Amino acid sequence: MKINDYHRELNPEEIERGEHRDFVGGMWDEIGRLQFDFMVARGLKRDMRLLDIGCGSFRGGIHFVRYLKSGNYFGIDGNHSLIASGYEKEMIPSGLAEKLPPENLLVDADFAFSRFATTFHAALAVSVFTHLPLNHIRLCLINLSKCMAPGARFFATIFQCPEGRPVEDPLTHTPGGITTFSARDPYHYRVSDMARCTGDLPWTLQAIGDWGHPRAQRMIRFVRTS
Numbered sequence: 001m002k003i004n005d006y007h008r009e010l011n012p013e014e015i016e017r018g019e020h021r022d023f024v025g026g027m028w029d030e031i032g033r034l035q036f037d038f039m040v041a042r043g044l045k046r047d048m049r050l051l052d053i054g055c056g057s058f059r060g061g062i063h064f065v066r067y068l069k070s071g072n073y074f075g076i077d078g079n080h081s082l083i084a085s086g087y088e089k090e091m092i093p094s095g096l097a098e099k100l101p102p103e104n105l106l107v108d109a110d111f112a113f114s115r116f117a118t119t120f121h122a123a124l125a126v127s128v129f130t131h132l133p134l135n136h137i138r139l140c141l142i143n144l145s146k147c148m149a150p151g152a153r154f155f156a157t158i159f160q161c162p163e164g165r166p167v168e169d170p171l172t173h174t175p176g177g178i179t180t181f182s183a184r185d186p187y188h189y190r191v192s193d194m195a196r197c198t199g200d201l202p203w204t205l206q207a208i209g210d211w212g213h214p215r216a217q218r219m220i221r222f223v224r225t226s
């Protein structure tokens, strides 16, 4: 069973036509700026190392690379074509490629963050858990806990199912009109599902909720405990 459509690599013609922007969900400027403004408002500083999980073609990354000190942005994504097109069509034309060393980018769908061989002060996953089954989310949290120091924060978006509502029923979200499901992409979760994923892992969780996302994705904050 396919867990989402992001296994499909864009072909050179699609990349040439700039289709990477729509492939990661469109609203390029709005959602890119939204995630950047959110992280800065939540304390992201220029000298922090930021890990962008499911970075895609750098819809947010373009803003983070511009802002952070050279070499402090790290991106991981399972789809090679999205990283490659983002680098070629977004980073290079914006004059930002020299602030983003190639070794800071990783194509990997198993959350193998240790391959970066560093630790992160902050991490972000926008519109990624919305495409993933719970076991993948748990694996992400397990691996991330090993490369973030106590106190470091990880922000991730979900489509939220209210606690009392039958999770098995499709749910249409406002604004945006996206319909989500319990066992296929796009997925919805209860906050308690996220809490269960943290299990005995060194994370605490807080539901931030509405953060201005135009398609009603809600924000969860995970804080690495000691």
Ligand SMILES: C[S@@+](CC[C@H](N)C(=O)[O-])C[C@H]1O[C@@H](n2cnc3c(N)ncnc32)[C@H](O)[C@@H]1O
Binding pocket: 004, 006, 023, 024, 025, 031, 053, 054, 055, 056, 057, 058, 059, 060, 076, 077, 078, 079, 082, 108, 109, 110, 111, 125, 126, 127, 128, 131, 132, 136
């Ligand atoms: C909707 S896009 C969002 C991309 C980016 N965060 C943004 O805001 O533009 C979802 C991204 O998650 C990536 N993704 C999905 N499953 C993944 C996995 N298991 N590991 C890493 N990336 C994954 C996809 O390839 C895609 O780039």
